[in-house]
Amino acid sequence: MEEENTSSAQSEGIEIVDDVKLQGGLKLPALYWNKLYRYQQKGIKWLWSLHQKSTGGLLGDEMGLGKTVQIIAFLYALDYSRVHSPFGNFVGIGPTLIVCPATVIHQWIRHFHDWAPEFRVAVLHQSGCFQGNKADLIKDINKNNGILVSTYLGILKYKGNLLDHHWYYIILDEGHKIRNATAKITVAIKQIRTPHKLLLTGSPMQNNLQELWSLFDFTNPGMLGEMNTFMEHFNNPIIQGGFANATPMQEATALSVATALKNMISPFLLRRTKAEVQEHIELPNKSEQVLFCSLSDYQRRLYKDYLMSEHVNSILGRGVKKWNSDNYFRANMLMAITRLRKICNHPDIFLYDEGEEPREEDESEERFGFYKKSGKMVVVSALLKIWKKQKHRILLFSQGRAMIRIFEQFLGEQNYTYLKMDGTTPIGSRQKLIDKFNQDETYDVFLLTTKVGGLGVNLTGADRVIIYDPDWNPATDTQARERAWRIGQNKPVTIYRLLSAGTIEEKMYQRQIWKQLLSNKILLDPKTHRAFKSSDLFDLFSLQEPSEQINPETTNIFHDSRVKIQERLLEKKKNKKTDDTPPQEVVFSEDKIQKMKLLAQQLAKSITSKEPKKTPYQMELEEERLEKKKKKEELKKLSIPELLQLNREKANQKVDDTINKVDDHETSCSFSKALEVAETKSNLYRKIVEKKIDVKQLKEKIEKDIENKEKKKVKEKIVIDKSGKVDGEKVEGLVKAEKKKTKASCEPGSSNDDFILNKLFSSKGVSGALEHDSVINGSVRQNNLRISTHASEKADKAIQAIKKSRIDKWRW
Template identity: 50%
Template sequence: MVDVVINKYLETQLALAKQKDLKSSKQNKVSDKSKKAALRISNRQHKFPKSNKDEITPRVVADINSEDDDEYLPTSDDEDSTEIHLPNLQTSSRQRQTIKKITDDGDSNLYKIRLTNWKSSINNIKSGLSEISYMSADIQYLLDGNKNVDEKHELQNGLNIPVYIWKQLYKYQRTGVKWLWELHQIQSGGLLGDEMGLGKTVQIIAFLAGLANTDCGGTWGGLGPSIIVAPATVVFQWVSHFHYWYPSLRVAALHQAGSFCGNHHKLIRELHDSHGILLVTYAGVVKYAKDLQARHWNYIILDEGHKIRNPDTQVSKHVKKFQTPHKLLITGSPMQNSLQELWSLFDFMRPGLLGTNNAFTEHFAIPITQGGYANSTQMQEATALEIAKALKNLITPYMLRRTKEEVQQYIHLPEKNEQVLFCALTQEQRDLYMGYLLSGTVRSILDRDSKVGDPLRARILVALSTLRKICNHPDIYLHEAHEDTEEIDEKSFGHWKRSGKMNVVHSLLKIWQKQGHRTLMFSQSRAMLCIIEQYLQNHDYKYLKMDGTVSVGQRQSLIKTFNDNTEYLVFLSTTRVGGLGVNLTGADRVIIYDPDWNPATDNQAKERAWRIGQEKNVTVYRLLSAGTIEEKIYQRQIFKNFLSNKILVDPNQRNVLTTSTLQGLFTLEELNCEGDTETASLFKHTKITVKKKSKEKDKSNLASTKKKIDAMKKLAKQISNKITTLSNNKDPRELYKKKRDALLNPPIEEEPHNKNTLNDKIVEEPFENVLSELDIINQHVKKDYEEKLLKDIMSTESNVETTDTITTNVADTQNKNDLDRNSCEAIETKLSMIKSTSISINKSRKRKLEITTDHCIENLVSVKKVKHKTEEKCEKSLNDDNYVLTKLFAKAGVKNALQHDVVVGLAEKEKRLRMQEEAMLKAKKAVRAIKFSSK
């Protein structure tokens, strides 16, 4: 009879397993809709215009950069953005109603009016009047109770910096000014590479103000006419900073948004003659190259100097032709994609230091890159280490770089929690993704077929950008697949439930609005930004948006509006609009919707909130679609960070990533048996685990209570038997010894040997230990199987220990008083109460196990766990983000989460380096002390 039951059981389990296999095979099938869409798009992509072939030419597959991607190309800072032909989505222009332009000194009349207002405000303060029409750093210095605003602080070798500026600089910023003065004395260029948000602009202005107050000799004496080249978005931020810190300087913008009206030749001549500061955009350098290069300048300063990282662009070539003895370059990310970029920067400010481009590539770039992969040989690793050390020694004297961790003791920034969320694709996205992977475009790329006509690299780039559109939202992809005659439902277009990452955004904004947090949201794609804007309008979220449609003169005021007005919940922007100088400290939450091939692009987005002036803890979420091309992009970011840190921070680094293949880019990775994505399995030590109040925990609690009840029953029987024997015998002391020995060393009860039959054969294995085929399958599919198995073993051992403690407690009670039958009845009543509590747990699993104390058991002590105040504070600080993660894991389809800072590992490496440097300094001091003592 038993074997028939077992066979039926196994048959049912096999049928269930087959049903699961059928479901999974159905999920892997590609629908006809996605096949048709992929066919239409591949046909259009094969008809790629010849004029665009030259524009899309990435270097190699491993170094594909989104700058070459049409759809993901950032909005131009100097020209209006191209139109995106999407359905007529509603757009908001309310930000333009309350914004004022920041005026520069291009118009000489406006410059004179500003100077008179500034001087009159200073005179009013000195005479005790409260009328102030201008606010600057020196005026604030007088309002704080200081008297001598004209006092100067003299550095070594005679640089005179106004005291009101010097006293407001941090210690590391003063070090930066001294370093700039040393470079000026030897007429050398330099790279100020402080991490983003550490006040590089203020250091440059303080140094230029010092030059304006110092007679340095030479052609111009002090500060001569200077050019600052910056992205259009931060040009007027430079204007406002100059007007605040050093109002006497004339600062004009050579841009259509500036206040100057007339011929640009006149503005250049006036600024050059007045030894002023001329602000030019990178596009303006190319546009006005002949007029600018025709004159000699004292300084040329490149803000966000990584814009010339490609030596073959027109901007790089024109900038290097300027005739000036002093060249400075400012950037928070000196190296972003490759070592050739570092060569281009140094070729501008220190020509010849790193040789020619070909020699540098052959002897430095290639060996360091080859030795950086995890699958490199020992010889390649040793060569890369020594060459990296030599390169770092070459560039260190001409580059000053400080990170926020290094200067934390001065700036006291709040904490930053940066995490990477791997979001699950919706079924529609998965279907479309697989459909495109099976299309003719991807097949021609993998087969390296050149019959299509387009270059292979161009097709690779177009295919990758198409996959990224599917990951962002399926409608961006389907809109391209629609025929011109087909109509698109504008009401359902861009619905958030159809995108895995939009589901996460929906949950995050809903939670953060309740918690009172404000959010910055960045996306590479302008089309995706339109869909997010439509979502915010449909859910009545107040927001501001900054992209190419907002004029350059209004952008700084737009930022100020968001920082000052807390009604706005979200600030939308494309990732690159604004550069690194945009300060958005009004928000304390950042969402990077889609990753960029360049890690510095995503890093600059988070730095707009986590910088000097931020008072709240900042949380950054990078959203990635699990198993897709976005994971490959993130892995490439990690490798580029590693390569940069190997040169700039620590040459003794080892990487865990190997070289990527073309086949790997066009695959959809499945989760492994532990439920991890490919990247999460590579960086398991950074994985974030969220405690879930699951049903299994309640089941384990019920199982433990049942075991305790059984143990108590056995004890009650043993006690009752011993009481009967105690009444019959004459000598109670001997019986007491036997009873105590029996309790301490209970006899081992042998279980009866049952014969089990399977397929008409006798099996020695107990029925409980027989595994069905479904159990065997679940062992390979079940999440965290090994961990749960270990927990079950540990829980059984702890239950055995609890029963042992119960026996010892009962034995101790016997030592004091003879047990009678009344005590047995008390124990039985206690058992019945425990039974009732276990039933209540079964009915409502959310309630905790509570035992009423009507009947007390003697000599049992209840222990209460008390939380310390420090633990409570830590829990409160972690509560916010942990709560968000539990909600995301439960409802929003987040598969894994990694701690980004730990993945990159920069903080720990810098900490070790600082420890080594401090140890070396102590060793030098010790040697000096010995030498001094011997003298």
């Protein structure tokens, strides 16, 4: 029968393709398998290895690499292979629970329709189509081995119904939602009974190692021991080894402990970065830079006034303390930081928060939300103008809706077309907005709050990203970048992160880098190293005054990561400062000044006269001859001590040796210009007399230079228009003439970012810029054998402590 079906299919022209079989019995149709990228195929093999061991794991690929597709393909492979489950009386896929943010529910449903349309998938959320009793839906899906997609809030809401059933697989999308080990949602999810647990996240560790412990306590309970033991033997040594004042022993211990931790979690963690798989997915290049913007004068006054306010003084202990508990102190500190961030974004947000009402009808520059009140908005205005001319499309992110409203007003005034999505946008209409922006190129800007839309949102219609204000959590800013730089993007992407120089925002960025480096040390390379100083409250509540000689603190910390254009500008400024050193002052006698004025008048007349009676050279020679004769007579009257004193003064001045050539510029007939020419040429002819230079030869050279210059001027006056005519006359063989651009990178239509940065540095208040990717790549330090050996012993003790805590936990 099978042979008849095969011959029938071949006769109808259908190609028979064998299945792809993995070790252990898992298989997939070859056509299905070949649709996956190579790294995604490796991901399915890794998921299958975890399944065979009946253990959990963390799929930590960077955002935008298709973690959802890998999970669905793996579930499809389980069902297609008819894998028998030892945990239930079913073959293939069993009842599966997928937990994700509400904003990406419909993306999961869409991917299931594309990759596994035969699966029965139900949505446990108000946006789903099921209108009956939710408990009946949960029971029905579990009984028929279906797939239930819910949200994290849905787990809390229907916790009792979910705990009534056994689940074959539980999969957490954006699993960092359970990074707080004591949160209600974390405790509820860890109570669900299932033999297979998978966690998906593009940022496994966002703030500290305690979060990493919580994630693995879900996927692999007990693997990292008890939390207190883990913090003592792993977290603390790694943190201490990262500070600038760490000893070589602390640094070596941090390296050894981090290496041990990475080796422990590596079998259960799969993480690929876009840089690693870029050649497979053909992802375009990305340029990510951090721009340090100056505060406006208005902002600076508000910022300094608030730093000196009673509220901040009480936090820093400079005033009367108004609270007794630590919680109240922490709340007031966060309130002060929030207000400073509002001033950095736009001063009107701060003033409105303080009680001032905006004047809606005011059309002056004092109106609410006027962009020139904020230094960062001035930079945004410049970027949008340049990118509009270059036909780029922009994603503009901000943390809060208040700033989004100001941007709406600004974009409307400047006639930009835009779309907006924030927390108030209905979930059902968000995907429509995304599709509209990606498909309709008439929209210039998409305004978004940084956390809206989830991490799975695809906005590849844009190739420029502005992150207006930073977040304490580096993953929040990273997710904004990933919405444009992901699979499907075919244009190079440029990201600018804006920070107000010298303010709380700079401290926030430094904290971001610290967290990212800590994450890289555990997840990627334990040798990653950057030294950081420990900060205090006074660092947070301070302001660096602007100065041309002082760069922002962060650009000095990461000086090796500054953008090349900034290095060139700094070198140019340094050279200019050297060149602009004022020369030694030359003092002329009153008699000399009068003679120079007379000579200048004669020069001016000779320049304007058509037929001068006497050339300027002849007059100057005569004047110099008389002057020299007069000096010789005066020297004869001086005594020997007076002659020695005069020689010393001449040696100190060295005025005559500073002029070695004539600067052959065009000269106007004004008195001041004529006087300048007279002084220059007077000094020249004094040299001629003293050094006995051939005057005739020098004169011929100067006249030849003047003649060549005149010919050059006449040549430059020739006009060649685009029609191929010269001065209105047709020239044979000349088809078209175009203006040659000497520097393509400095033209407004160029895609080169150097042009934009040059503009921002020169006139738009940007005082520094860093290459973000370069900043987060730490250096590697080598230690001697004795220190390395001692550090390895400490790492072994840490592992033994974890093993003991596992036993104690199981006994308990």
